[in-house]
Amino acid sequence: MIVTLTPNPSIDRAYDLDHLLVGEVNRAAAVHVDAGGKGINVSRALHAASIPTRAVLPVGGPDGELLLALLAQLRVPTVPVPVEGATRSNITLVAGDTTKVNAPGPNLDDAARDRLLRAVADAVAPGDVVVAAGSLPAGVAPDLYVRLGGLVRERGAGLVLDTSGPALQQAVAAGGLALIKPNDEELAELVGRELPTVGDVVTAARELVATGTDRVLVSLGAHGALLVSADGSWWAGGPALVAASTVGAGDTTLAGYLAACTSGHGADSRTDLAADPAHALRTAVAWGRAAVQLPGTAVPTPDLVRADEVRILTTPDPTTPIKEM
Ligand SMILES: Nc1ncnc2c1ncn2[C@@H]1O[C@H](COP(=O)(O)OP(=O)(O)OP(=O)(O)O)[C@@H](O)[C@H]1O
Numbered sequence: 001m002i003v004t005l006t007p008n009p010s011i012d013r014a015y016d017l018d019h020l021l022v023g024e025v026n027r028a029a030a031v032h033v034d035a036g037g038k039g040i041n042v043s044r045a046l047h048a049a050s051i052p053t054r055a056v057l058p059v060g061g062p063d064g065e066l067l068l069a070l071l072a073q074l075r076v077p078t079v080p081v082p083v084e085g086a087t088r089s090n091i092t093l094v095a096g097d098t099t100k101v102n103a104p105g106p107n108l109d110d111a112a113r114d115r116l117l118r119a120v121a122d123a124v125a126p127g128d129v130v131v132a133a134g135s136l137p138a139g140v141a142p143d144l145y146v147r148l149g150g151l152v153r154e155r156g157a158g159l160v161l162d163t164s165g166p167a168l169q170q171a172v173a174a175g176g177l178a179l180i181k182p183n184d185e186e187l188a189e190l191v192g193r194e195l196p197t198v199g200d201v202v203t204a205a206r207e208l209v210a211t212g213t214d215r216v217l218v219s220l221g222a223h224g225a226l227l228v229s230a231d232g233s234w235w236a237g238g239p240a241l242v243a244a245s246t247v248g249a250g251d252t253t254l255a256g257y258l259a260a261c262t263s264g265h266g267a268d269s270r271t272d273l274a275a276d277p278a279h280a281l282r283t284a285v286a287w288g289r290a291a292v293q294l295p296g297t298a299v300p301t302p303d304l305v306r307a308d309e310v311r312i313l314t315t316p317d318p319t320t321p322i323k324e325m
């Protein structure tokens with residue numbers, strides 16, 4: 001079972017525009033309303049591929065109700081944790097490029113945080129994988145994922161993390177993570193320097209592996225993704241695509257990686273993150289590419305995934321600029 005935790009979920013509202021005119025009235029050609037938040041997107045993509053998953057999320061206010069209704073429509077299993085504040089709404093403007101405005105989300109006090117952590121602990125069994133993803137709501141200290149790591153490992157499960165800033169910094173410093181999925185900018189922020197080449201990204205990721213993170217999956221937008229572990233480094237990618245929306249592409253990439261590491265069906269399924277790294281990376285990139293071709297925060301179904309378009313390189317040339325991959 002893959003359990004996801006999204007501490008700050010959202011209703012994602014995406015507006016498709018011909019052109020974005022800043023400071024003027026823009027009229028949208030279409031509006032998309034999706035259940036959003038990084039862990040939720042991972043669960044949605046896994047569920048669409050019939051991989052057992054459960055999404056733990058705080059919910060409050062009218063948008064909290066809507067979020068649960070949208071997830072129920074998709075039949076994604078959820079563990080809702082009621083909170084006092086209102087679930088946020090995040091806005092995307094797609095006009096060639098994707099512009100995003102994310103709300104801060106409700107304030108969660110220590111009691112709400114503890115109920116959220118307990119909900120994850122109760123949902124997890126030995127051998128499970130927990131994916132914790134996204135920003136933290138106001139009021140929650142950046143050590144949330146450090147606390148979660150302790151709980152998850154006590155229960156014999158592994159923790160996968162996709163977040164940024166101090167929450168990522170503290171969790172990586174504490175160690176014991178099975179996998180992290182920063183994009184190249186988040187990794188650069190984490191190590192405190194620019195990472196223009198493949199070698200720069202691989203070296204930065206190796207530093208994290210050396211201090212207790214088993215695998216680093218670095219998404220590179222249109223330039224594919226790099227995977228670094230103690231066993232080596234791999235790159236996968238394909239021709240750049242004109243994106244319908246890039247929102248959730250990174251989450252779908254992570255879901256693809258987890259899907260490739262999962263064998264068996266239903267209650268007998270098992271996720272082994274040490275499974276064939278090249279295959280897992282290639283699948284991850286194929287899922288991410290399928291996601292950017294869909295509007296709003298839509299996640300692809302397996303029939304939309306084209307792994308044959310994805311090229312894989314083992315030990316890619318360290319001197320190549322990321323922008324040329
Ligand atoms: N324009 C593009 N063309 C081809 N593939 C793309 C493009 N943009 C994104 N991708 C695919 O999607 C994956 C994830 O993209 P990206 O690195 O932008 O994720 P992210 O920054 O984590 O996004 P988010 O936080 O919105 O989920 C990439 O690794 C790549 O495979």
Ligand SMILES: O=P(O)(O)OC[C@@]1(O)O[C@H](CO)[C@@H](O)[C@@H]1O
Nearest residue numbers: 036037038090102134135247248
């Ligand atoms: O504000 P956060 O938690 O960093 O990111 C939230 C978010 O932008 O991430 C998802 C895409 O990855 C969206 O569904 C959602 O709106």
